[in-house]
Amino acid sequence: MDIAAKPTVSRMRAAIVTSPGHIAVETRALPKPGPRQVRIALEGCGVCASNLTPWSGPEWMTFPTEAGALGHEGWGTVDAIGADVTGVRLGDRVAALSYHAYATHDIVDASMVATLPGELDGKPFPGEPLGCAMNIFSRSNIERGQTVAIIGIGFLGALLTRLAAAAGARVIAISRRTYSLEVARRMGAAETIPMDDHWRIIESVKTLTDGNLCDRVIEAVGKQWPLDLAGELTRERGRMIIAGYHQDGPRQVNMQLWNWRGLDVINAHERDPAVYMQGIRDAIEAVRQGRIDPQPLYTHIYPLERLDEALNTTRDRPDGFLKALVQY
Missing domain, CATH: 3.90.180.10 (Medium-chain alcohol dehydrogenases, catalytic domain)
Incomplete structure (x- = not known):
């Protein structure tokens, strides 16, 4: 009944x-x-x-x-x-x-x-995307002192910028829109790079990291070019996290580069409903504690x-x- x-x-x-x-x-x-x-x-x-x-x-x-x-x-x-x-x-x-x-x-x-x-x-409180951000952050294994590039500063990228910066990482935010880069700075990004030219971005990141590239790179756009760029920005034995893809067609990957650098590649999309729900509960607690504030987004x-x-x-x-x- x-x-x-x-x-x-x-x-x-x-x-x-x-x-x-x-x-x-x-x-x-x-x-x-x-x-x-x-x-x-x-x-x-x-x-x-x-x-x-x-x-x-x-x-x-x-x-x-x-x-x-x-x-x-x-x-x-x-x-x-x-x-x-x-x-x-x-x-x-x-x-x-x-x-x-x-x-x-x-x-x-x-x-x-x-x-x-x-x-x-x-x-x-749109729980599903907030939970996604928490689950992606967990899968990224971001630690204090790491350099983290986040490609694509929309809602998800902005939240991940905040989470990574709060964890003590140095965040390099990369996005095509000036407004998004301003948001990334408010969320704690140490550096921002306009997403306009593939090779210029790579050289900028090399300069910022003394040629070492990034410990973690989160691809939060879901398109081919950002995926290609993410691989180029990840250092040897670094971790590349795919977070933006939405099943809108196949992608090509540079397996030669991924193999040569020994990258760990993480598909951060969850399929287990219980994991989704844990992410939502984690997001509720993060907002309650003030670790993230999605309201301005x-x-x-x-x-x-x-x-x-x-x-x-x-x-x-x-x-x-x-x-x-x-x-x-």
């Missing part, structure tokens, strides 16, 4: 991608949670760059999407609980790992929610009806953009 708060609404609103670059917002009946599930009245959802490939309409994409689909960075309040749920209560404010969060409500397994402490009341806020604009802005990345949220 499911448990629900006294309902104030009986319907939900959900975005549907009807064709490449187009959405509709429809009203649907509220779903009911099944066994070991909860329903969340969502406050909002972050917009992820991984949405951009399906948004563009590749051959494998099917339209229209399911209601709320593509959204997976939601947070809100538990308003209904299914049978056999423990550890989650009605009224808990939570971050959730769910997959139909471009909607006012979503259903999620109870094991895929993390309770938000009172210190975060009123603040947006949420630069663009949209209502659900303007999800298309939020996706296009995430794609086009105008000056001053880092992260879009859709709030309900």
